C-alpha cells in the first residue's frame with residue numbers, strides 16, 4: 056500500500072504537465088490547484104479503501120482527467136438553448152428570440168462607441184430613448200414614448216411619477232400576479248401610490264370607479280389580465296368608459312397591457328390580444344407593455360402616451376435607475392423597423408412570427424423524420440410523432456393553445472429525469488417538456504435548423 060501511495064504524483068508535478076499548463080490562459084490558477092487537490096484526495100481515498108492494490112494512472116492521464124473536469128465545470132452558466140417546450144415566450148429561456156437584423160444591430164453598436172445620448176444633428180445632449188420614440192409613435196399613434204428595463208419597471212415608474220402619495224383606483228378582478236415576483240399590490244406599494252380596489256373579482260362596473268374618485272385620486276388603472284381569464288358572469292368597464300370618466304373628473308387613465316401587440320395577430324389565432332394602438336386611440340394617458348413578449352424584441356418595458364405624462368416620467372429620478380443600455384435600444388430599433396414594414400416581411404424576419412406561422416404539415420413532417428432517426432438510439436425505447444398543443448406563455452393568452460407536433464420519447468436504460476438532465480447538459484441545452492412518463496420535444500418552438508441538433512443529441516451519444 057505504501058508503495059502505491061508513493062506512486063501518486065504531487066500537486067506541483069501535475070501542475071507542470073502540458074494539459075494543465077495549457078489551462079492557465081483560460082482558467083484562474085486557484086481553480087486549477089483546487090481541481091488537482093480534489094482529484095488527488097479522491098485518488099488517495101480510493102487507494103485506502105481498495106481491497107486489492109490498484110494501479111495509479113500516469114501523471115499525463117491524471118492531468119487530462121482534471122483538465123476535462125475543470126473545463127466542464129467552467130462552462131458558462133448562461134448557455135444557448137433549444138426551446139422544445141412548445142412555450143414560445145418562455146421566461147426561463149429568455150422569451151422572444153431576436154431577429155437577425157436585431158442581432159446584427161446589437162453586435163455593431165456593442166463593438167464601439169455610439170450616439171447613446173448625443174443628438175448628432177445639434178451636437179447637444181439627447182434623451183437616450185429618442186432613438187426609438189419616433190418608431191413607437193408611428194406604430195401606436197401615440198404622441199410620445201420612452202423605454203425602461205422591463206414592464207415591471209414601467210409600472211413602478213408610471214405609478215411613482217403620476218400617483219405617488221395618491222390613490223390609484225383599480226378593479227379587484229385585475230390585481231394580477233405575473234411570474235411569482237410581480238404582484239400588482241406589492242408593486243403599487245413600492246411606487247408609493249395607494250391602491251384603491253373597487254368592484255369584485257368577477258364584476259366591476261364603471262359606477263364603482265366613479266364612486267371611488269375623490270380629490271385624493273391620482274389615476275385610474277386598467278391591467279390586462281394576461282395570464283388568466285375570469286369567465287362566466289363577468290363585467291369590466293371598457294377603456295373608453297374609463298377614459299370618459301377620467302376626462303370628466305380630470306384623472307389620467309393608465310393602461311398596463313403587459314403582453315400587448317404592435318401589429319394585429321388575429322391571423323395567428325389571437326383575437327383577444329390588445330393592440331397598443333387601440334389603447335392609444337381610446338385615449339389612455341399612458342400605455343405600458345413588454346418589449347420581449349408579443350413585440351418579439353429584447354427585454355424592455357415600453358411606455359407610450361400623451362406628451363405631458365411621458366415628459367413627467369422621463370424626468371423622474373427612477374428613470375435613471377430603470378434606463379436601458381445601448382444594446383437594448385439597438386435591438387428594439389431593429390425589431391420596430393421590421394414591425395413597421397409589411398406583414399409578410401415581419402413574418403419572415405421576426406422569429407416569434409416565423410415560429411407562429413410555421414404550417415402544421417411542416418411540423419408534422421419534421422416530427423416524423425426526427426422520430427424515425429432517433430428511434431434506434433440506445434437511450435430510446437420508443438419515439439413517435441404526436442400532435443400537441445403549444446402556448447404563447449410569458450403571461451400572454453392563457454387559454455388559447457396553438458396546434459403543434461412533437462416527438463414523444465420513452466427512454467430506455469435511464470430514467471426520464473436522467474434523460475432530460477443529459478439533454479440540458481448539452482450545448483446548446485435542449486429543453487423539452489415531460490408529460491405522462493414521456494419526454495415531448497415540441498417543434499412549434501424549434502427552428503428547422505435545430506432539428507439536426509435534436510437528432511445528434513440521441514444518435515451522437517450512442518457510443519458515449
Ligand SMILES: *Cc1c(COP(=O)(O)O)cnc(C)c1O
Pocket residue numbers: 205206207208231233237278279280281282311312313314344345346355356449450451
Ligand atoms: C408580463 C407582464 C408584466 C411584467 O412585465 P416584465 O416585462 O416581465 O417585467 C406586467 N404586467 C402585465 C399585465 C404583464 O403581462
